[in-house]
Amino acid sequence: MKITINNKEIDVKKGMTILESARKAGIKIPTLCHIDNLFPSGACRMCVVEVEGWPKLVTACSTEVQDGMKVNAHSPKVLMARRTILELLLSNHPDDCLYCDKNGQCELQGLTEEFGIRERAYSAKRLNHPVDTSSPSIIRDPSKCILCGRCVRICEEIQDISAIDFVNRGAKTTVAPAFNDGLNVSSCINCGQCIMVCPTGALSEKNYIKEVINAINDPEKVVVVQHAPAISVTIGEYFGLEKGIDYTGVLNAALRQAGFNVVFDTSFAADLTIMEEASEFVHRLTNKGVLPMMTSCSPGWIKHVEQSYPELTPNLSTCKSPQQMMGAVIKNYYAPKKGIDPANIFSVSIMPCTAKKFEAGRSEMMSGNMADIDVVLTTRELAKLFKMLNIDLKNIAPQDADDPLGERSSAGKLFGATGGVMEAAIRTAYNLVTGKDLTDPVIGDVRDLNGIKEASVNIDGLQLNFAVVSGVGKARKILEDIKNGKSKYHFIEVMTCPGGCIAGGGQPHGVDLSKVKERMKTLYSFDAGAKLRFSHKNKSIKKLYDEFLGKPLGEKSHKLLHTKYVKREVCK
Amino acid sequence: MKTSLEKKKRDKLIPILQEVQEKEGFLSRESILKISKELDLPTSKIYGVASFYNQFRFQPRGQYQIQLCRGTACHVLGSAKILEILEGELGIKHGETTRDGKFSLEIVACIGACGLAPVISINGEFFAKLNPEKLRTIINEFRQKDQNNVK
Numbered sequence: 021m022k023i024t025i026n027n028k029e030i031d032v033k034k035g036m037t038i039l040e041s042a043r044k045a046g047i048k049i050p051t052l053c054h055i056d057n058l059f060p061s062g063a064c065r066m067c068v069v070e071v072e073g074w075p076k077l078v079t080a081c082s083t084e085v086q087d088g089m090k091v092n093a094h095s096p097k098v099l100m101a102r103r104t105i106l107e108l109l110l111s112n113h114p115d116d117c118l119y120c121d122k123n124g125q126c127e128l129q130g131l132t133e134e135f136g137i138r139e140r141a142y143s144a145k146r147l148n149h150p151v152d153t154s155s156p157s158i159i160r161d162p163s164k165c166i167l168c169g170r171c172v173r174i175c176e177e178i179q180d181i182s183a184i185d186f187v188n189r190g191a192k193t194t195v196a197p198a199f200n201d202g203l204n205v206s207s208c209i210n211c212g213q214c215i216m217v218c219p220t221g222a223l224s225e226k227n228y229i230k231e232v233i234n235a236i237n238d239p240e241k242v243v244v245v246q247h248a249p250a251i252s253v254t255i256g257e258y259f260g261l262e263k264g265i266d267y268t269g270v271l272n273a274a275l276r277q278a279g280f281n282v283v284f285d286t287s288f289a290a291d292l293t294i295m296e297e298a299s300e301f302v303h304r305l306t307n308k309g310v311l312p313m314m315t316s317c318s319p320g321w322i323k324h325v326e327q328s329y330p331e332l333t334p335n336l337s338t339c340k341s342p343q344q345m346m347g348a349v350i351k352n353y354y355a356p357k358k359g360i361d362p363a364n365i366f367s368v369s370i371m372p373c374t375a376k377k378f379e380a381g382r383s384e385m386m387s388g389n390m391a392d393i394d395v396v397l398t399t400r401e402l403a404k405l406f407k408m409l410n411i412d413l414k415n416i417a418p419q420d421a422d423d424p425l426g427e428r429s430s431a432g433k434l435f436g437a438t439g440g441v442m443e444a445a446i447r448t449a450y451n452l453v454t455g456k457d458l459t460d461p462v463i464g465d466v467r468d469l470n471g472i473k474e475a476s477v478n479i480d481g482l483q484l485n486f487a488v489v490s491g492v493g494k495a496r497k498i499l500e501d502i503k504n505g506k507s508k509y510h511f512i513e514v515m516t517c518p519g520g521c522i523a524g525g526g527q528p529h530g531v532d533l534s535k536v537k538e539r540m541k542t543l544y545s546f547d548a549g550a551k552l553r554f555s556h557k558n559k560s561i562k563k564l565y566d567e568f569l570g571k572p573l574g575e576k577s578h579k580l581l582h583t584k585y586v587k588r589e590v591c592k
Numbered sequence: 593m594k595t596s597l598e599k600k601k602r603d604k605l606i607p608i609l610q611e612v613q614e615k616e617g618f619l620s621r622e623s624i625l626k627i628s629k630e631l632d633l634p635t636s637k638i639y640g641v642a643s644f645y646n647q648f649r650f651q652p653r654g655q656y657q658i659q660l661c662r663g664t665a666c667h668v669l670g671s672a673k674i675l676e677i678l679e680g681e682l683g684i685k686h687g688e689t690t691r692d693g694k695f696s697l698e699i700v701a702c703i704g705a706c707g708l709a710p711v712i713s714i715n716g717e718f719f720a721k722l723n724p725e726k727l728r729t730i731i732n733e734f735r736q737k738d739q740n741n742v743k
Contacts, residue, residue, distance in 0.1 A: 176634075181634075182634035182636050182637060183634075183636060184636055185634075185636040185637055185639070185640035186640050186644075187639060187640055187643045188643045188644070189643070189644045189645075196636075197636055198624070198634075198635035198636040198638070198639040198640075199621060199624075199635075199639055199650070200639075206636070207634070207635075207636075591625065591635045591636075592628065592634060592635060
């Protein structure tokens with residue numbers, strides 16, 4: 021059928037909304053509450069449009085198209101209504117934008133600018149709720165909240181966590197965990213997907229830029245930094261770099277320019293993780309260990325299992341995440357090797373993730389009384405740091421990461437996307453069992469953005485079933501199946517965020533699927549062009565085992581690279 | 593998407609909350625956690641629903657339950673000021689109970705005694721045509737009454 025929007029004729033399908041049709045035709049209708057692929061909520065009213073012959077304005081997000089419909093998305097009446105809605109939203113909103121984390125990236129601020137609102141039209145009592153700083157990952161400032169409900173819905177409908185909901189009623193409504201508690205004692209898994217969709221500064225990551233700058237300026241400290249696989253395929257977006265290219269080299273150089281003394285690539289530790297994890301998997305297979313084994317790289321997922329499925333923690337791989345393995349290796353291997361007192365090492369990791377901040381603070385992630393990782397910065401914080409230091413990625417010549425923890429296979433790099441851990445693990449597990457390498461290392465079945473993917477691989481006559489889940493909400497059925505003894509899988513990868521780390525809660529704001537796809541594509545083309553595509557062929561990894569660790573699952577590995585899980589009591 | 597069984601369970605939430613409050617006087621953290629487990633509903637959802645309605649309390653009622661009328665007539669004759677003084681005197685917000693468990697303060701829409709405005713009721717007894725001074729005397733009387741009883 022056909023409709024017209026702003027006199028432009030558009031082909032539409034039954035069931036589409038006016039908003040979807042407008043977007044298809046390149047007509048922008050503002051909205052502060054809509055999330056793609058979720059049921060419309062109609063909460064913010066910003067998307068109102070005029071339909072010819074209809075008495076009232078309707079919300080474009082929740083109105084289905086009808087054949088021959090004539091829509092005006094920008095009539096004077098519509099613009100006036102939107103302006104009034106904005107002015108009402110601003111009536112009790114703090115106006116200290118200058119000091120807000122979201123300054124310059126705020127959707128509410130952006131619309132205020134677009135509509136040319138230059139003064140407070142309605143002056144209501146300014147909101148003054150206490151800021152919740154209890155979480156190691158997420159700051160919640162309810163005074164800046166416009167009650168659009170995006171965070172509540174993504175937490176419930178996508179992540180199936182429901183840590184927060186609307187509390188109280190009317191003008192007193194806020195978004196908060198049960199009992200108005202802090203996030204730290206709630207069921208929040210620190211994934212940060214709420215931050216990604218928040219249109220204002222009500223939700224942001226806990227910022228540690230100052231700590232990093234202080235460490236860099238401390239002459240006593242050797243500041244070591246590692247960057248996760250997803251960072252180099254994302255950071256360019258902040259600096260207008262050409263898409264589709266992996267900027268690992270540029271990132272290494274930029275980090276050195278920022279003052280970091282030593283630069284490592286977390287993908288190296290991903291290779292190390294694969295050595296341990298694939299060995300653990302083969303060990304479980306051949307020794308009738310607990311199966312299916314579940315991956316343990318994603319700290320939001322780990323907390324979810326600990327609090328909601330504690331009976332399944334034996335299924336979790338005991339491997340620490342790459343971030344933590346790298347942290348342990350830096351302070352326990354690199355430091356003594358270079359004659360540095362580990363206490364003088366300040367270990368920073370750049371992650372696409374807010375939950376990594378929580379993970380780094382876990383008591384299991386210490387060597388003695390020293391944290392393996394001192395500070396975690398998200399991709400967003402790194403971009404801010406670079407801009408603060410006037411480092412423009414456009415004008416930087418690429419450099420290699422430092423030795424000996426800098427070399428990495430493309431398998432380790434794949435950790436950045438959903439399915440990547442599985443693909444890397446299969447490559448190495450196949451070698452561990454058969455002594456040979458897969459002729460085609462690409463496991464195509466795990467390479468897309470679907471929430472649940474399956475693959476089946478024959479290793480030495482044994483047909484093994486793998487599942488790959490991204491978006492922790494999608495794991496519920498799989499977890500229930502395991503609980504009921506019905507799981508057909510041998511190995512399951514779960515990433516907390518839909519799409520994996522490239523769409524993690526520490527990445528650029530918004531849930532733009534096309535950007536996520538672009539990052540994914542970059543990772544795969546990196547893999548296709550790489551000489552080294554197997555974790556077990558990484559020479560630096562071999563050296564690390566020869567010089568220090570001994571063998572995978574050995575005594576030293578066990579002490580430094582593996583971890584334990586706890587049963588966690590939270591308000592679920 | 594939730595299954596129909598889960599939906600059915602959700603539908604029972606409010607009657608369950610009412611029953612628990614009737615038996616225990618308020619909705620404790622423990623009972624909300626229990627309901628959450630029973631209905632397989634997140635606590636945040638239950639707290640969200642319960643905090644939406646005025647009828648639900650999250651603290652036990654005090655020995656003396658003060659109800660303040662915030663209806664139109666009382667409002668016109670200064671019930672906002674009365675509320676301010678009550679909250680100041682007792683050191684609590686409405687909906688709360690003093691730490692010693694003596695007083696709880698609750699706002700009601702209209703208690704149908706507009707001729708007596710502004711009016712409060714304490715354990716069902718009405719105190720009419722209040723002004724700040726009168727109100728302070730009443731509160732003090734209740735405080736002393738309590739002390740005398742202890743003696």
